[in-house]
């Protein structure tokens with residue numbers, strides 16, 4: 413579930429993803445309409461594959477916000493404008509399948525653990541770097557949700573006192589310092605102050621700089637893009653070193669649009685800053701690797717979620 417799009421897929425543990433449908437989120441602010449469009453997209457996918465009711469074990473929703481998977485209640489999902497909302501119960505009335513919900517980043521971490529590069533990890537941290545920064549934690553092979561189901565909010569660790577304002581209202585969160593939004597904001601600032609960059613045209617035309625354009629600029633060794641991305645990598649590496657000292661995980665998986673587009677450039681710099689700041693004993697045997705599942709990680713996460721809550725054996 414996204415603020416602008418809903419992506420749905422049918423997936424089984426044998427063949428992986430067997431059908432997918434993407435839909436615009438209905439406009440307006442009506443919960444009923446939103447739930448209706450979720451039910452419709454589920455129906456579209458099952459119709460496409462001619463699935464019968466008994467073929468579908470569960471419908472799993474990935475929610476960009478805090479959720480309680482045990483009750484089906486969304487605590488807060490700002491992008492969906494939902495608060496204290498029992499989406500599980502409401503959707504269950506419209507479709508004949510059990511409905512499960514989970515935070516979208518946690519779902520991604522579950523997918524990476526079960527089917528991705530984290531398959532052999534026991535304790536793992538997953539960090540997605542895109543327009544924001546999100547995290548998921550696997551401890552002893554299980555997702556760690558925390559006391560109020562908000563564990564893993566790594567994007568809102570404050571790394572710069574009185575730093576740039578973050579979407580959460582605080583200042584200096586790593587998301588406000590090293591997400592694509594933050595990197596682009598810094599690049600635009602440099603260009604406006606007169607620094608030369610191959611990205612100047614975007615600023616002049618008031619066009620949004622996306623990951624692909626950033627990647628192109630870095631490949632051309634554009635000094636502004638290289639400098640601002642390097643700074644972000646350093647902040648991320650230092651932050652991960654602190655988290656590693658605290659949690660002593662055996663794997664850190666990095667994903668999200670920024671890593672997908674510029675992993676080759678970013679991974680070595682993140683690793684360097686990590687190495688320079690971590691306690692050697694905590695980093696022993698630790699691997700930092702990019703996720704290979706892309707957006708599909710969260711889709712794959714539905715399978716272990718159904719396993720956990722419904723005992724679906726795959």
Ligand SMILES: [Zn+2]
Nearest residue numbers: 568578580585
């Ligand atoms: Zn924040």
